[in-house]
Amino acid sequence: MKMRRAAVAGAFYEAEKSSLEKRLEECFSGVTREENENIIGAVVPHAGYMYSGGVAASVYAKLPGADTFVILGPNHQCMGSLIAVSVDTWVTPLGEVEVDKAFVDALPKRIIDVDETAHKYEHSIEVQLPFLQFRFDKNFRFVPVCMSLNDEDTTKEVGEDLANTIAKFDKKVVVIASSDFTHYEPDRIAREKDEYVIEAIKELDVSKLYNRVYERNSTACGVGPIAAMMQAAKKLGAHEGKLIKYATSGDVIGDTSSVVGYGGIIIF
Incomplete structure (x- = not known):
């Protein structure tokens, strides 16, 4: 069994x-902790x-239990394939998390490649796993998709491929x-x-978002x-989004001269 070891434990x-x-x-x-069974998608920092x-916790507290969580993250490292899915078992300080290999096998491979290099040092997906482990223990699998190619046409195609794959299975996927x-x-x-951009996300309007x-x-890093996610959720029947919590780094450190914005959004 191949393992993807935690890259940012001790840092993030x-x-x-x-x-x-x-x-x-x-x-x-x-x-x-108020689970909403209607949630199909989410945005977390x-x-x-x-x-x-x-x-992040404000969103994870509302997520329903699922058989599989698909996690889409930007590729900050610019390594590996442009749209890359991993099949290795991921390890965090809270234990191992298995990839849903049946889901990965069912994914069209037109623009999505199986490639571990893109995931090796990337933090955007890894940091989500401890939240899921804390909430759901070992009662889930996941599908990590790391994205370097983030134009509108590509992201819509990725969303369509995800939605079509989800529809093939009789299980809960978020x-x-x-x-x-x-x-x-x-x-x-x-x-x-951020308020201006988030309004488009809540409307599930991908073109308006771009x-x-x-x-x-x-300068949002995960637009793709x-x-x-929006494209997939909309095809699966979602009709709106809701901002659960917004904050900036200035709320934590007190310096408001240069901040990073964080939004927690659910899609249902």
């Missing part, structure tokens, strides 16, 4: 199990837990997009830009994963 989150569990308990403190863990929003702008500007990203020169 704690490397030791008990310390990580304590951190996750803090992230979920004050968050109402991928910064260090001290910065965005509370926003599609998660991993993304932070505005990077390194004053807090007020970040909030204005138009608004270009119009405001948004978000768009692919």
Whole structure:
């Protein structure tokens, strides 16, 4: 069995199990665990837990249990295939997580490749797994999709392929997009830009999302994963999104001169 070892344990989150569990308990403190069975997709941040863990937890507290979670993340490292899925078993300080290989086998391979290189050092998907493990223990599998190619046509095709594959199986699947929003702008500007972009996400309008990203020169890093998730969710019957929580790094460290924005969104 091939293993994908944690690349950012000790950096983005704690490397030791008990310390990580304590951190996750803090992230979920004050968050109402109210599962919504109608959720088909979600957007969660991928910064260090001290910065965005509370926003991520606000979404994970609402996710229903699922047989499989598809996690789409941007490829910050620019390594490997342009659209890459992993089949290795992933390991975090909380244990092993198996990939849903039957789902991967069923995915069309027109633009999606099986490639481990793209995932080797990438954090955007890895940081989601401890949240899922904390919430659902070992009662799930996942499908990690790392994206370097993020134009509108490609992301729509990825979303269509995911939706068509999900429809082949008689099981619960939730599609998660991993993304932070505005990077390194004053807090007020970040909030204005992100609100404008998030409105398009809530409307499940992929073209409007891209138009608004270009119009405001948004530096959200996971536009492609978000768009692919939106496309898949809409085809699977979703009709709207809801912003659960928004915050910036300035809320944590107090410096509002240059912040990163984090949004937690559910799609149903």
